[in-house]
Amino acid sequence: xxxxxxxxxxxxGLYGFFADLTPESFAWLAYLLAGVVVVFIVINGxxxxxxxxxxxxxxxxxxxxxxxxxxxxxxFGLLQPFADVFKLLIKEDLRPAMADRLTFFLAPVLxxxxxxxxxxVVPFGxxxxxxxxxxxxxxxxxxxxIATVAMFLGGWGSGNRFALxxxxxxVAMLISYEVPMIVSLAGxxxxxGSMSLVDVVEAQRLPFIVLQPLGFFVxxxxxxxxxxxxxxxxxxxxxxxxxxxxxxxxxxxxGLLQLAEFGELVIISAVLAVIFVSGWxxxxxxxxxxxxxxxxxxxxxxxxxxxxxxxWIRATLPRMRVDQVMAFAWKALFPLAIxxxxxxxxxxxxxxxxxxxxLWIMAAINWAVAIACLVLFSRFLERHRERPTASVQLVEIPxxxx
Amino acid sequence: xxxGLGIAKGMMVTLRNLVRKPVTVxxxxxxxxxxxxFRGEDFVWYEExxxxxxxxxxxxxxGIIKIVTAPSGEMTQEGEKYKLEVFDIEIAxxxxxxxxxxxxxxxALHMGSGFERARPRxxxxxxxxxxxxxxxxxxxxxxxxQLQDRGxxxxxxxxxxxxxxxxxxxxxAPTYEEMLQRWVQGx
Amino acid sequence: MVNLPSEQITINLGxxxxxxxxxxxxxxxxxxxxxxxxxxxxxxxxxxxxxxAEERTYTQIVTLTDRLDYTSSMxxxxxxxLAVEKLAGVTxxxxxxxxxxxxxxxxxxxxxxxxxxxxxQDLGASGTPLMYCFRERERILDLFEMLCGARVTVSYMRPxxxxxxxxxxxxPAVRHLLDTTPDAIAELERLISENExxxxxxxxxxxxxxxxxxxxxxxxxxxxxxxxxxxxxxADPYDVYADMDFAVPVGSxxxxxxxxxxxxxxxxxxxxxxxQCYRDMPGGPVRSELPFFxxxxxxxxxxxxxxxxxxxxxxxxxxxxxxxxxxxxRSPSFINLTVLAEMLIGWKVADLMVIFGSLDVxxxxxxx
Ligand code: SF4
Ligand code: SF4
Numbered sequence: 001x002x003x004x005x006x007x008x009x010x011x012x013g014l015y016g017f018f019a020d021l022t023p024e025s026f027a028w029l030a031y032l033l034a035g036v037v038v039v040f041i042v043i044n045g046x047x048x049x050x051x052x053x054x055x056x057x058x059x060x061x062x063x064x065x066x067x068x069x070x071x072x073x074x075x076f077g078l079l080q081p082f083a084d085v086f087k088l089l090i091k092e093d094l095r096p097a098m099a100d101r102l103t104f105f106l107a108p109v110l111x112x113x114x115x116x117x118x119x120x121v122v123p124f125g126x127x128x129x130x131x132x133x134x135x136x137x138x139x140x141x142x143x144x145x146i147a148t149v150a151m152f153l154g155g156w157g158s159g160n161r162f163a164l165x166x167x168x169x170x171v172a173m174l175i176s177y178e179v180p181m182i183v184s185l186a187g188x189x190x191x192x193g194s195m196s197l198v199d200v201v202e203a204q205r206l207p208f209i210v211l212q213p214l215g216f217f218v219x220x221x222x223x224x225x226x227x228x229x230x231x232x233x234x235x236x237x238x239x240x241x242x243x244x245x246x247x248x249x250x251x252x253x254x255g256l257l258q259l260a261e262f263g264e265l266v267i268i269s270a271v272l273a274v275i276f277v278s279g280w281x282x283x284x285x286x287x288x289x290x291x292x293x294x295x296x297x298x299x300x301x302x303x304x305x306x307x308x309x310x311x312w313i314r315a316t317l318p319r320m321r322v323d324q325v326m327a328f329a330w331k332a333l334f335p336l337a338i339x340x341x342x343x344x345x346x347x348x349x350x351x352x353x354x355x356x357x358x359l360w361i362m363a364a365i366n367w368a369v370a371i372a373c374l375v376l377f378s379r380f381l382e383r384h385r386e387r388p389t390a391s392v393q394l395v396e397i398p399x400x401x402x
Numbered sequence: 403x404x405x406g407l408g409i410a411k412g413m414m415v416t417l418r419n420l421v422r423k424p425v426t427v428x429x430x431x432x433x434x435x436x437x438x439x440f441r442g443e444d445f446v447w448y449e450e451x452x453x454x455x456x457x458x459x460x461x462x463x464x465g466i467i468k469i470v471t472a473p474s475g476e477m478t479q480e481g482e483k484y485k486l487e488v489f490d491i492e493i494a495x496x497x498x499x500x501x502x503x504x505x506x507x508x509x510a511l512h513m514g515s516g517f518e519r520a521r522p523r524x525x526x527x528x529x530x531x532x533x534x535x536x537x538x539x540x541x542x543x544x545x546x547x548q549l550q551d552r553g554x555x556x557x558x559x560x561x562x563x564x565x566x567x568x569x570x571x572x573x574x575a576p577t578y579e580e581m582l583q584r585w586v587q588g589x
Numbered sequence: 590m591v592n593l594p595s596e597q598i599t600i601n602l603g604x605x606x607x608x609x610x611x612x613x614x615x616x617x618x619x620x621x622x623x624x625x626x627x628x629x630x631x632x633x634x635x636x637x638x639x640x641x642a643e644e645r646t647y648t649q650i651v652t653l654t655d656r657l658d659y660t661s662s663m664x665x666x667x668x669x670x671l672a673v674e675k676l677a678g679v680t681x682x683x684x685x686x687x688x689x690x691x692x693x694x695x696x697x698x699x700x701x702x703x704x705x706x707x708x709x710q711d712l713g714a715s716g717t718p719l720m721y722c723f724r725e726r727e728r729i730l731d732l733f734e735m736l737c738g739a740r741v742t743v744s745y746m747r748p749x750x751x752x753x754x755x756x757x758x759x760x761p762a763v764r765h766l767l768d769t770t771p772d773a774i775a776e777l778e779r780l781i782s783e784n785e786x787x788x789x790x791x792x793x794x795x796x797x798x799x800x801x802x803x804x805x806x807x808x809x810x811x812x813x814x815x816x817x818x819x820x821x822x823x824a825d826p827y828d829v830y831a832d833m834d835f836a837v838p839v840g841s842x843x844x845x846x847x848x849x850x851x852x853x854x855x856x857x858x859x860x861x862x863x864x865q866c867y868r869d870m871p872g873g874p875v876r877s878e879l880p881f882f883x884x885x886x887x888x889x890x891x892x893x894x895x896x897x898x899x900x901x902x903x904x905x906x907x908x909x910x911x912x913x914x915x916x917x918x919r920s921p922s923f924i925n926l927t928v929l930a931e932m933l934i935g936w937k938v939a940d941l942m943v944i945f946g947s948l949d950v951x952x953x954x955x956x957x
Contacts, residue, residue: 064416065720066425161600165622165938230715231786234939241938242606316416317409318786319713321939322622388788392814392850394836394858397823408783415780416717425724437731439756441738461881463649499652499744504752505881513738544738545753 011038011130042130046119049303050263051081056304057262057311064315088255096248098159107154108249108256114146115263122270123198125280125296136197137189140271141182144226147260148174154257155245166244169234169322174226176326180333181222187215187344188275197271201279205356209276210363214340214370216276218333223272225325227264230314234322265310266303273302332377343369436515438556439544441498444514445491446541447534448565451510454484461505466492486531493519494527504545509569512541515556539563546570597625602941604633610707611952615941622937627930634956642916646882647673647748650916655742657901657920658954660703663696663733664896666746671827672892672903673748677885685750685875686828691763691866692736692745693828693894694859698770699729700897701810701852701859704949708849709781711946712790718781725773728766735759748883750876760867767864774856782850791846795932795944798843805928808921809899811948814851815843821895832869833862845947852949882911898922898949918957922950 014037018030055070055078062069071077095104121136123129133139148170155167189195191211192203200208209216225232236244246257277283280295283302291298320328347362354362427434436442454471467490474485503513514537521527529537539562543550548570555561603614612633618626638657642650654665667689674681681689706722730740736755737745745751781787797807802815812819820837822830838854840847887909893902899921906915925948932944 060420061715063424064420065717066419066422066724067720068424068426068428071428161598164598165600165619169622230713233713312413312416314715315717316412316780317714318709318784318790319939320786321790321937323937324789388792388846389782389850391842391847392838392840392854394854395818395839396836397818397820399823399826399831399833408785408788412780412784415776419721425727437734437738437756439736439738440734461649463645463652497652497742498739499742500738501649501652501744542738547753550756 011035014038038130042119042124043116045124046116046263046266047259049266050259051085053266053307054081054084054258054262056307057314060308060311061315064312085255088252091251093251093253094248096159099248100157100159103153103157104248104253107150107157108253108260110153111147111150111260112256112263114143114150115260115267117146118143118267118271121197122267123201123274123279123299124270125294125299129198132196132198134194134196137185137195137200137275140197140267141178141185144264144267145174145178147264150260151245154249158245158248160248162241162243163245163247166234166236166241166247170228170245173232173234173322173325173329176329177222177225177232177333180218180329180337181226183334183337183341184215184218184222185275186337186341187212190341190344190348197274197279200275201281204278204281206359206363207276207278207283211359211366212276212340212344213367214336214373215344217370217374218337218340219276220272222329222333223268224310224313225329227268228261229265229310231317231320232325233319234325265307269303269306269310270299272306273299277302336373336377339369339373340366436557438515438542438550438554440515440542441500441513441544442515442517442542443493443496443498443519443529444516444537445503445529445534446512446514446537446539446563447489448510448539448568449486449535450565451508451568452486452489453508453510454486455507457505457507458502458511461501463499463501464495464497466495467502468492489531489534491529491534492527493529494524500544509546509548512546512568513544515540515542539565539568541568595620610946610950611955613952613955615945617933617938617941619938622939624933624936624938624941627933627941629926629929631926631952632956634952636957638957639916639918643912643914646911647677647885647913648881650913651747652742652744655744656953657918657957658700658896658898658922658951659741660951661696661700661897662741662743663692663745664700664894665901666743667693667828668892668894668896668901669903670746670748671894672890672905673885675890675892676888676905676907677748677879677883679749679877679879681750681828682874682877683829683871684873685877687866687870688751688755688875689746690828690830690833691863691870692733692751694863694866695729695732695766697859697897698856698863699726701856702726704897705777705849705852708845708943708946708949709787711942712787714781718777721773721777721780725770725777728770732759732762732766735762747876747879749879750874752876754875763863763867767860767867770860771857774853774860778853782853788846790939790943791849791947792844793842794845794940795936795947796842796844797928797932801928801931802843806924807899807928808924809896810851810855811848811899811925813838814840814847816841821893821900825893827892827894829866830862833865835861845943848947848949884909884911893919896921898951898954899925920954920957922952922954923957926950926955 011034014034015030018033019027022030058080059069059077069077070080073079073083095101118140120130121133121139123132151170152167155163155170188200188208191208192200194200194203228236234244236246241247246254249257273279279302280299282291282293282298343366347365351358351362454469456469459465459467459469468488469486470488471484472487474483498513500513503511519527540556541549541563542556543554549563549568554563597618597620599616599618601614601616604612614630614633616628616630617624636656638653641653645653651666651669654669655662657665673679702722702725706719709718710716733743733745734740736759737743737752797811797815799815799817802812803817807815808819816839818837818839822833823837835858838851838858840851885907887907889904889906891902891904893900900919901921902919904917904919905913908914929945929948933941936944
């Protein structure tokens with residue numbers, strides 16, 4: 001049987017290195033050491049990316065708001081995330097008297113663990129990944145759900161009503177958004193013919209964003225709800241619930257929750273880059289041609305692009321209300337995802353082995369369907385026919401003589 | 403507005419602002435310009451001009467100016483001048499309304515332009531007479547049109563205002579000739 | 590069907606809460622997310638302004654009025670000095686009146702921008718519209734700094750006029766502001782007023798009917814959003830408003846969106862008025878001389894203005910002394926807040942902040 005590590009260049013290289021050092025009979029030791037080193041690299045790489053992302057987000061958000069953003073610590077404020085972590089570490093770790101000791105302790109840990117676990121299957125470049133799981137796509141939509149449980153534990157366990165409301169919102173919303181998120185990936189899976197993320201990347205002769213515009217849209221929206229980003233940041237809606245489920249967390253527990261939140265953002269952006277814009281491949285030419293840049297760099301560029309996209313969305317949009325968010329998931333996103341899957345299925349049956357040219361025809365059909373669906377749905381969901389600003393009119397009143 | 407076009411418009415607005423120059427500045431190194439009429443702390447007070455009339459203390463809505471005077475034995479010819487033994491402004495409670503400055507009939511008290519006098523203890527926030535005497539003579543032009551008309555700028559270094567120049571009248575100190583006129587030839 | 594036990598929960602929004610616009614507390618009873626009962630509790634910002642006024646001379650009280658609604662000090666100054674002038678029978682030179690109207694309208698723009706910005710912040714926009722509003726407000730405050738040395742607590746007006754002639758550089762600065770602000774407001778409108786999420790969150794939310802608004806003596810933009818064309822600048826013109834040419838935006842639904850849009854449209858009208866003041870500014874003195882300690886004849890006077898939040902009135906009673914015998918302030922925010930509880934019941938927690946934000950109350954004025 002093929003081991004999941006066989007395609008992993010990083011791992012096999014390290015394994016070879018340690019195997020040379022250790023005696024023949026200690027092969028398991030070399031295996032273990034190589035594994036530990038690779039895991040160490042990946043976890044710290046993700047954490048560093050997350051730290052960089054918090055800095056970038058604050059900086060870019062500042063520029064969107066024509067502010068400066070953090071620029072005091074280190075050159076251009078680059079050391080800001082480290083200063084933040086240090087500050088959180090030396091803060092007192094408060095636990096409210098009403099809090100449940102176990103759940104309050106478990107929530108941040110569980111949340112970080114769930115997020116870091118997803119990093120295991122994300123291919124960061126050719127031969128640069130921890131594991132090529134053959135159910136990778138299922139893994140990346142399934143495991144973050146543990147974070148939802150952690151959120152609920154945290155909110156319920158902190159014995160605060162704001163936190164409880166936030167936790168209740170979290171559970172209700174995340175479970176709803178899991179559904180369109182998974183269904184929106186069905187089209188991709190049909191086209192790729194495999195659930196392994198490495199296979200998905202290699203199957204993209206044309207980036208799937210071109211072939212699956214509707215799927216991309218639904219996944220983008222559902223993912224931003226899943227990771228609790230504006231405009232779906234209901235569970236920590238600061239203008240309503242002060243901080244939602246993490247109202248009571250302070251010190252390094254709060255730091256862990258923030259790490260998990262931004263870590264999820266990084267991971268989801270990575271997944272978007274892998275699934276929809278062909279991961280480590282050059283998205284502008286078919287993989288048969290020159291790649292221009294090393295694969296890891298392509299991946300990083302796409303990752304940063306998605307991070308910036310999410311920052312842009314956050315900078316612009318206000319928050320939706322909880323019932324509107326739910327209605328949006330079930331009335332708009334879910335049917336769109338289903339339609340997308342059906343259309344893709346028909347196309348895949350029609351051209352099981354599409355040529356490069358036929359791919360473009362598929363893309364054209366999908367785009368037509370996507371635009372038609374969006375127009376129809378927005379018509380259907382529209383509540384105000386006339387111009388919204390028409391409700392206020394200027395009135396000329398004659399001035400009374402005083 | 404169907405089709406999410408309203409959202410798209412908003413996204414374009416934020417994108418346009420991304421490439422704009424930030425409107426904020428990094429405070430301790432850079433400062434936004436203050437107008438020379440700024441009503442700030444570090445009151446500028448001219449001992450030579452002050453008669454100890456205590457109008458400022460009386461006009462202050464907060465009642466935070468404390469004045470104690472005593473005969474000084476100076477200028478006995480012109481009418482003896484009071485010596486200001488205590489002139490405390492408790493700026494912890496000051497709201498920089500400037501009514502004291504507006505009230506001063508001799509243009510002896512002026513607002514300053516500072517705003518950075520934060521102290522950990524409230525009792526440190528009292529400007530005493532010694533501090534007032536020693537402070538830089540850079541009055542704000544608030545309610546002092548004479549300074550404004552001169553084109554004086556409190557933020558220029560080395561542009562201090564001497565007590566003779568601070569007043570609205572032409573020249574306060576009588577010249578020697580005027581003194582002669584007044585006290586010798588006129589008699 | 591399983592009979593699950595459920596109970597209502599009570600949460601305290603405030604006194605320290607990210608979006609209560611000051612120190613205000615709402616004790617809200619919730620059934621899930623739905624509000625079933627609201628009890629507003631205020632008084633945390635009470636400073637006894639009315640009592641303090643009895644201990645201050647007429648000029649000194651100007652500094653107290655700055656601190657009522659600290660987002661629109663100019664208009665508070667104006668309301669107060671109008672009452673004193675009525676009491677003492679003082680006339681104001683035309684230049685003083687024009688300057689007052691000009692600054693009051695600039696202050697109205699600043700206050701409305703702040704109201705709109707915080708309203709959008711309550712909607713959950715992560716600071717961007719608020720920052721854009723503040724950017725514009727800041728430029729108006731720069732003008733105030735030029736006029737009177739302070740940005741927020743201005744104390745610019747005095748009984749009998751305004752305190753001093755503006756500096757010469759003020760006029761080009763006003764010109765520049767009037768030229769650039771309409772574009773900035775238009776940008777804000779593009780960002781927000783047709784955004785689908787804003788529409789979904791505010792259209793039809795927190796409706797205040799015309800009858801209810803009139804019965805509860807609601808005033809200002811909140812009243813106009815409910816469809817009542819009532820503006821004191823038109824109904825009882827003070828200073829030189831009678832000569833000004835402007836229209837009054839009037840809503841039709843009385844919902845949060847209309848309240849928001851009325852404010853934005855009023856900003857355009859304020860620019861129009863300021864434009865006319867700039868054009869017609871007469872020469873002459875800005876202040877008729879009054880002694881610092883003056884004694885109005887015994888009697889009483891009430892003067893009201895259209896402040897940015899509604900009708901702001903000062904009722905002064907004089908016993909012939911240097912300080913008023915009694916000073917009563919009719920603050921618009923306080924009276925606008927009385928309808929809040931009723932508007933909230935049946936809406937969700939998320940709507941609470943939207944409705945509260947759309948009323949645009951200022952706690953400094955509510956508690957006085
Ligand atoms: S500025 Fe106002 S509060 Fe301060 S000392 Fe002068 S009069 Fe009193
Ligand atoms: S500063 Fe002016 S008002 Fe105050 S005591 Fe001196 S002269 Fe009088």
